Amino acid sequence: MNDTNDPSDLFPSGLHRLDMIPATQATDLLASFQCGQDVLDGWLATRAATAEKLGMARTFLLIGPDRKLDGYFCLSSATLMRDRLRRAAERQGMPGHVPAILLGRLAVAETLHGQGIGSILLAHALEQACRAAHGPAAAAMILVHPIDAAASRFYAKFDFRPLSGSEPAEGIEPAMYLPITTAAKLVMLFRQ
Amino acid sequence: MKQERLNLRASSATVARIDQAAAALGQDRTSFMIDAATARAEDVLTSRFDDPLVFVSDAVFDEVLAHLAQAPDPSAEAVDRIRRARLTADERYKRSQ
Numbered sequence: 001m002n003d004t005n006d007p008s009d010l011f012p013s014g015l016h017r018l019d020m021i022p023a024t025q026a027t028d029l030l031a032s033f034q035c036g037q038d039v040l041d042g043w044l045a046t047r048a049a050t051a052e053k054l055g056m057a058r059t060f061l062l063i064g065p066d067r068k069l070d071g072y073f074c075l076s077s078a079t080l081m082r083d084r085l086r087r088a089a090e091r092q093g094m095p096g097h098v099p100a101i102l103l104g105r106l107a108v109a110e111t112l113h114g115q116g117i118g119s120i121l122l123a124h125a126l127e128q129a130c131r132a133a134h135g136p137a138a139a140a141m142i143l144v145h146p147i148d149a150a151a152s153r154f155y156a157k158f159d160f161r162p163l164s165g166s167e168p169a170e171g172i173e174p175a176m177y178l179p180i181t182t183a184a185k186l187v188m189l190f191r192q
Numbered sequence: 193m194k195q196e197r198l199n200l201r202a203s204s205a206t207v208a209r210i211d212q213a214a215a216a217l218g219q220d221r222t223s224f225m226i227d228a229a230t231a232r233a234e235d236v237l238t239s240r241f242d243d244p245l246v247f248v249s250d251a252v253f254d255e256v257l258a259h260l261a262q263a264p265d266p267s268a269e270a271v272d273r274i275r276r277a278r279l280t281a282d283e284r285y286k287r288s289q
Contacts, residue, residue: 038234039234039237039238043238043241056242057242064284064285065284065285076242076244077244078243078244078245078246079244079245079246080246080248080253080256081245081246081247081248081253082247082248082249082250082253083247083248083249083250083253095257098253098256098257098260100246102242102244104241104242105241115280115284116276116277116280117280117284119273119274119276119277119280120277120280120281120284122277123274123277123278123281140260141256141260143246145240145241145243147241157269157270157273158266158270158273158274159264159266159267159270161259163246163248163252163256164248164249164252165248165249165252166246166247166248166252168240172237172240175246177256179259179260179263179264181260181263181264182263182264182265182266182270185265185266186266186270186271186274189266189271189274189275189278190274190275190277190278192278
């Protein structure tokens with residue numbers, strides 16, 4: 001990696017364009033990104049770099065052949081918790097929480113919708129999550145908060161399961177999860 | 193888009209404060225309140241994307257633990273989709289040398 005903000009310098013001859021780059025190294029691309037969801041565009045433009053610097057979230061950018069931003073995703077850490085009876089369960093020696101990797105956002109440029117870019121981004125997100133989960137700090141699952149019903153359907157196609165009752169209000173999609181073991185098997189298929 | 197009417201009650205002091213702020217931005221009261229409330233709603237609804245704690249019932253938690261213990265293989269659909277993603281990636285993001 002280099003320290004430039006010029007995306008053309010990030011992909012010297014011979015380097016695979018599919019490689020992800022940290023958001024802090026391509027700030028010029030962030031402000032112009034449009035995925036069709038203002039909240040996802042706004043976060044990338046105004047908060048991603050700060051989250052990166054503070055160590056709150058890692059943002060990865062997918063650069064297209066035209067050197068524009070095809071999409072992005074961000075990862076951070078999270079925990080699945082027992083809501084009720086947690087203390088009682090813990091007293092009995094049962095786990096009260098499960099460490100997880102949180103797929104906080106995943107967005108595709110609006111002009112590329114319907115072309116399979118979201119699946120590529122998700123494959124990369126699973127790979128990065130598996131790397132993190134198999135590092136010194138373990139994680140057993142990948143969590144996501146789908147932005148809407150269409151997003152829930154997208155994740156379900158990759159075996160994410162809804163966590164019933166995790167939604168904070170009616171009309172909001174429940175969180176979903178994928179076991180890290182399943183994710184690792186999908187990553188192996190993507191990399192074959 | 194279908195429009196709906198909102199009826200609100202607030203103290204005179206609150207309304208005066210809102211009007212001052214709206215005037216400072218060159219907006220009328222309605223536009224200011226809708227903009228402010230919309231921004232707040234988006235903040236609330238999107239803050240969950242970063243929420244590091246997800247709470248579920250005891251029953252759901254135990255179902256998840258059992259699922260994790262199975263170390264499940266991916267479904268046929270997921271396998272198909274990830275393979276197609278690989279093909280799409282190879283096609284769009286060719287090596288540049």
